[in-house]
Amino acid sequence: MVTPEISQVLLTEEQIRVRVRALAAEISHDYAGRDLLVVSVLKGALYFLADLTRMMDIPLAIDFMAISSYRGGKGPSGAVRLVKDLDEDLTGRHVLLVEDIIDTGLTASYLLRSLQARDPADLAVCTLLDKTARRIAHTLPIRYRGFEVPDLFLVGYGLDYRQFHRNLPYIGVIRDDFLRREPASS
Numbered sequence: 001m002v003t004p005e006i007s008q009v010l011l012t013e014e015q016i017r018v019r020v021r022a023l024a025a026e027i028s029h030d031y032a033g034r035d036l037l038v039v040s041v042l043k044g045a046l047y048f049l050a051d052l053t054r055m056m057d058i059p060l061a062i063d064f065m066a067i068s069s070y071r072g073g074k075g076p077s078g079a080v081r082l083v084k085d086l087d088e089d090l091t092g093r094h095v096l097l098v099e100d101i102i103d104t105g106l107t108a109s110y111l112l113r114s115l116q117a118r119d120p121a122d123l124a125v126c127t128l129l130d131k132t133a134r135r136i137a138h139t140l141p142i143r144y145r146g147f148e149v150p151d152l153f154l155v156g157y158g159l160d161y162r163q164f165h166r167n168l169p170y171i172g173v174i175r176d177d178f179l180r181r182e183p184a185s186s
């Protein structure tokens, strides 16, 4: 899929597939025999979550949270509004939070505080992309990471620019001059 706003393909479909398969194998091995609940946050992680869990070969449950938008004024503490909470009870369960990208880390930090308060047996993070250059929250329990990525505006495979481009099968970089012409609101 060619779109003029993309300057570069950072990760191809094949690179993503290979890495996701490896992560799925590692997670399946580590969580075999445990009561695994995979928790994800709408919407960015939708393709990663779908591919990752389909490549895993252990029993697992999936649940979702939704929080207020990144562009909606996430404060410096990372406090965001919970729009949809989980349906599942976390008590005594092995919980894996699946994210598409960890950037400042404030969203994950907020979510982990909320999840930890519900007494899981274990709580860890799996992120496809890790943008460490912008990290503010430095103590996240990131157990699984797909790729470390540079500080560029990325879209595709779930990641959006103003809600568009999530459905690109690869991860691409939005052109600088396009961003300059149409600055994002965040």
Ligand code: PRP
Pocket: 041, 042, 043, 044, 045, 068, 069, 070, 071, 099, 100, 101, 102, 103, 104, 105, 106, 107, 108, 158, 159, 160
């Ligand atoms: C993205 C992503 C993470 C968060 C990471 O979500 O899915 O949840 O930003 O950023 P941070 O580490 O700086 O907190 P976004 O709020 O853009 O919403 P979306 O998932 O609906 O795209």
